[in-house]
Amino acid sequence: MYRLVFTQVLRRLDAEAVHRLTVSALALLARLPLLKRLLHRAFAPHDPALRITAFGVHFPGPLGLAAGFDKDAACAEAVAALGFGHVEVGTITAHAQPGNPRPRLFRLVPRHAVINRMGFNNDGAAAAARRLRRTRGVPVVVGVNIGKTKVVPEPEAAADYVASARELAPLADYLVVNVSSPNTPGLRDLQAVSLLRPLLTAVKEVTDGTPRRTPLLVKIAPDLADEDVDAVADLALELGLDGIIATNTTIRHGGESGGLSGRPLKGRSLEVLRRLRARVGDRIALVSVGGVEDADDVWERVLAGATLVQGYTGWIYGGPLWAARIHRQLARRVHRHGLKNITEAIGRTAA
Numbered sequence: 001m002y003r004l005v006f007t008q009v010l011r012r013l014d015a016e017a018v019h020r021l022t023v024s025a026l027a028l029l030a031r032l033p034l035l036k037r038l039l040h041r042a043f044a045p046h047d048p049a050l051r052i053t054a055f056g057v058h059f060p061g062p063l064g065l066a067a068g069f070d071k072d073a074a075c076a077e078a079v080a081a082l083g084f085g086h087v088e089v090g091t092i093t094a095h096a097q098p099g100n101p102r103p104r105l106f107r108l109v110p111r112h113a114v115i116n117r118m119g120f121n122n123d124g125a126a127a128a129a130r131r132l133r134r135t136r137g138v139p140v141v142v143g144v145n146i147g148k149t150k151v152v153p154e155p156e157a158a159a160d161y162v163a164s165a166r167e168l169a170p171l172a173d174y175l176v177v178n179v180s181s182p183n184t185p186g187l188r189d190l191q192a193v194s195l196l197r198p199l200l201t202a203v204k205e206v207t208d209g210t211p212r213r214t215p216l217l218v219k220i221a222p223d224l225a226d227e228d229v230d231a232v233a234d235l236a237l238e239l240g241l242d243g244i245i246a247t248n249t250t251i252r253h254g255g256e257s258g259g260l261s262g263r264p265l266k267g268r269s270l271e272v273l274r275r276l277r278a279r280v281g282d283r284i285a286l287v288s289v290g291g292v293e294d295a296d297d298v299w300e301r302v303l304a305g306a307t308l309v310q311g312y313t314g315w316i317y318g319g320p321l322w323a324a325r326i327h328r329q330l331a332r333r334v335h336r337h338g339l340k341n342i343t344e345a346i347g348r349t350a351a
Helices: 002-008 015-029 033-043 076-081 125-132 154-171 187-191 193-208 226-239 263-280 295-303 313-318 322-336
Strands: 052-054 057-059 063-065 087-092 105-108 113-116 142-146 174-178 216-220 243-246 259-262 285-289 308-311
Touching (some): 015 033, 015 105, 063 087, 063 322, 076 087, 087 125, 113 263, 125 142, 125 154, 154 174, 154 187, 154 193, 174 193, 193 216, 193 226, 216 226, 226 243, 226 263, 243 263, 259 263, 259 313, 263 285, 263 295, 295 308, 295 322, 308 313
Parallel strands (some): 087 142, 142 174, 174 216, 243 285
Antiparallel strands (some): 052 057, 105 113, 113 259
16 A cells, blocks of 8 residues: 555655655644554554663664654654554754755656755754653653754864763764764865764763763675775774664765665675674674665664664665564564574674
C-alpha cells in the first residue's frame, strides 16, 4: 500500500513539502497520549534479544533514526512509537537559521537515494531545549546532533558548538558533534585533527560537567581519506569520546550540489565502519549509517562491528513501519542463530 501511495502520489509532490507535512503530523501524534502509547505498544521493539547498552544508555533495539528528519526535536516520541530504537534530532545550531535557498531536497527514486542541501535549517538551540524539556509520554532515547551556525567564522566555531552543548547536553541521552555536513561552507574543514581536537575538547568539558555526564560522539563524512578516518579514530580514543557515527552524506555523486544519502552510500559506509572497527576495536561505540535499507543491512553492520545502526533515506522508501518491520526480522534472526542477545553478534566477522 505504501509503495502504491509513494509511486502514485508522494513522489509527485515536492520532497521538502512532504517532509514538513510528515513532521507536523508526527508532532501532532506526539501530543496524543493514548494513540501514542497504543502505537508504541504495537510497533516499538520490545524483545529483550534486541536490547543494547551503549555508552551507559539502554536502547530497546539497534536501529535508530539518523539526524536530519526531526530537525527541531518536535516529534521524537511519535517516531519511537513507529518502531525506532532511538531518535537523533537535529542538526541544531546555537542560533536559529533558515538554511539554504529552495529547492534543496531532491529524491532520486531509481537509485533509492536523496540529495539534500538543507543547510542546517532549524529554530536554534534554545527552542529545541524547550521542546526537549517536555515530559516524554513513551520511552525514547534521544540523541542531539549539533552543528556550526553558518554565519559564525571558523575561529569562533568551538565557542558556537559549546553554546549549543550548554543548552542541549543536559537534556540529551547523548550528544553528537557534526563536522561532516557538506551544506555549511567550511564545516568539513573542521574534521582536520588540528581543528577538531580543540573543538571536541571544549565540547567535552561541557558534556562531562552535566549531572549524568552526557556521552559525546563525533559524526564523520564518507569522503574522508582512509588515513584521515584513522586520525579521527585515534583522536576519539585520545580524548575519551564515547563513539563515532559513520557516515554522513557524500558529495561524490555528480548530481545536484549537496549531500547524497541512500543506497549509493552503502558500500563506502560499510568500508569506513570496518576500518574504524579495525582501528578502535570495541573500545568505543560505532554507529553505522548510510545506505541501510533492510534487516540484512542492519545485520551486516552489526557483524562488522556496529554497536548501533541508523537510517533515514531507507525510511522514506520503506514506509512508516519500516523500522518496526526491521526490528521484528532482526529478533527472529537473533533467535534463529541461537544468540541470547544481538550484542553477541557485534563484530563477529571482525574477530
